[in-house]
Amino acid sequence: MKILYVTDVEGNWDYFLRFIQTVQTSPHTLNALTFTDASHTRLVLQRGYQFVFGGDVGDKGVGIKSGPHWLPETTRQPLGIIPYLSKLARNGQDVPTTSTYSSSSINYTALDAVNTKKKAISDENVLDSFLESVQEGGDLRAYLKHCVLGAVLGSTLLVHGGxxxxxxxxxxxxxxxxxxxxxxxxxxxxxxxxxxxxxxxxxxxxxxxxxxxxxxxxxxxxxxxxxxxxxxxxxxxxxxxxxxxxxxxxVNTGAAYSVVSGRHLERSGMPKQMPQAMTTLLWSQQLHRMLVGHTPHGNAPTIVKHRVLQDGSSSPTRDFQVIMCDTSYSDMDAPDMRGQCASMVVVTHHPHGTSTDGHDGDKKEDDVTVWIEGFIHHELTNVHESYGFNTSEDPFVGRALRTGQWVKTLLAHDRYLVCVVKDSRAYTYSVKSRDEVCEAAVLV
Incomplete structure (x- = not known):
């Protein structure tokens, strides 16, 4: 089983197309999810994949009305592309291999109309459009009815926020x-x-x-x-x-005890470790990682590794990984605040590892690969390149340095993108060599 994950598209259709392009060209997901026509109205998902959309289908993007139109070809099964997570694995059902939306039924957004139709759209038009979407038969209504708030796929926990x-x-x-x-x-x-x-x-x-x-x-x-x-x-x-x-x-921002509004961040915006008791519990129930979105965190997914104590030993032997994947503010200078950045996460549960329901394989070794791939564009550090790495193979990604920086991404030629965050949204990036990171690393 492979989990193909993207989150927080937020109405940015161009970003979603870049995600699809990454999936199509990566050797780890080659054509796992593809459009079958030039008009981008039909998606096909290869068998063996679970496509999980982690939430926030619409927000500040101009394609806010597009997302809810990813409807399954058959109405006999739950939606395969949904805002929070897939019901399919939980219910033991097959994933639909195709998904369609009707481009003719998508209303133009205000920006589309101004740019292409050269006519104004009134506030009443916008209000009517959104009201229609939540009425019986509306796209957003159908979208909400196919949502779930959380899922467990193999040894992976998925929630929207944390x-x-x-x-x-x-x-x-x-x-x-x-x-x-x-x-x-x-x-x-x-x-x-x-x-x-x-x-x-x-x-x-x-x-x-x-x-x-x-x-x-x-x-x-x-x-x-x-x-x-x-x-x-x-x-x-x-x-x-x-x-x-x-x-x-x-679902309100800042709501207490909510997996939608949860945040794995310090007040500064730097990654926050969970209490040891929580990671111990997660690991004891064969949950070894969690994928989340909701809170923007830079220009690439951020990994937060937690050392886990096992078998009563005082020495940590494994890492529980929180992978934060919302990159909706990856380039604050770009008109859409994303720029050219794009990323995908694919979690491969190998056949001889943990079972897909997380129970039958409780006694087996967890044999999972988490691959993160994408493109980073950052002027100040002169980083304009594709990247891809296995989150478990590198000892430094996902950890803090003594300098206060966080090791965010492994780049080519043994380089690392590190960052520090202040006042929640002020990101400072730099590129360090492996030797520099090794010297400043705090490994326990």
Whole structure:
């Protein structure tokens, strides 16, 4: 099984086309996902792949209406390309091998109209377009109904944002085991306050919970909230209830205990390590990595390696990897804030390794390759090149240096792109040789 992953396209159609181009040309995914026609209306996914779109289909990009039109050719199976993750592996179903969208049904965006039709689009036109998309039969409505909030594919956990959030008091809020109230008459804020008040519960939750069961319960909660929204889409007469209200709170920026709004970052914007108890729990349940998006982090995916203690030993022997893949602000000087950068992640679960459901192979060695590939364009460091590497083979990528920099990407000729982040979005990059990185590395 291979997981082909991209996230946070955010309405940027050109970026998605660059991702497809990377998939088509890489020897690790050669033509795994391809368009079959020049008009880009039909995608074909090779068998043996799970295509996971990690979320944020539309945001600041001018192609915001395009993403929800990636609909399956058959309506008998769940969507293979969805905003959070694939239901297919969880349900033991085959992935549809083709996916289509109808280009004729996609309304022009405001920018498209100005540039190509030379006519103005009113605010009312925009509002009507979005309202139509969430009505019965609308594209965004169908898109939401095929979403899930999390998935476990083999030894890989996938959520949109993450499983931790740092509270204002500096305490790490763990999302593990947290499922909000299914009935939106029960206050989301009260639920958060109750969890915050349980200072001693964290260790208990970490020790006792089953992560796969929690993911199933979380996805069940999401489905119930969508159903509640469909039944009661507007406020009641007293403005005290509307369907899906708790889900709206859950996906807000900064929402507590939310895998959608989780952030694996320090307040500065530098990568944040999870508490040891969390990585120990994840590893003990045969989960060895997590793919996330949501929070932009530079011009290439950022790996955060966590040393894991095993078998009661005091010496760390393995690394749990958090791979943050949102690169939507890869070039702040470019008109679309992405520029030429593009990336893909492919996770290969080899046949003799962990089983695809994560249970039957519990006693087997995890035989997985994580390959990250893409293109970086950065003027100040004079880096304009393709890159590709196995995240486990290099000892430095995904770790901090004594200089305060983070080793972000392995480049050609034993060079590394390192970065430091201040004030959340001020990135400073530099290129270092292997000898320089080795001298400044903090390896434990």
């Amino acid at each position: 499983i931790i959030m740092t509270a204002n008091d500096g305490r790490v809020r763990s999302c593990l085991g947290r499922v909000p109230p299914a009935d939106s008459t029960v206050s989301y804020a009260a639920w958060v306050a109750e969890l915050d008040a349980l200072h001693d519960e964290e260790d208990h939750v970490v020790e006792k919970m089953d992560i796969r069961q929690w993911i199933d319960e979380l996805n069940g909660w999401y489905a119930a909230q969508i159903l509640e929204w469909e039944r009661y889409p507007t406020w009641n007469a007293t403005h005290t209830f509307r369907g899906g209200e708790n889900l709206q709170h859950y």
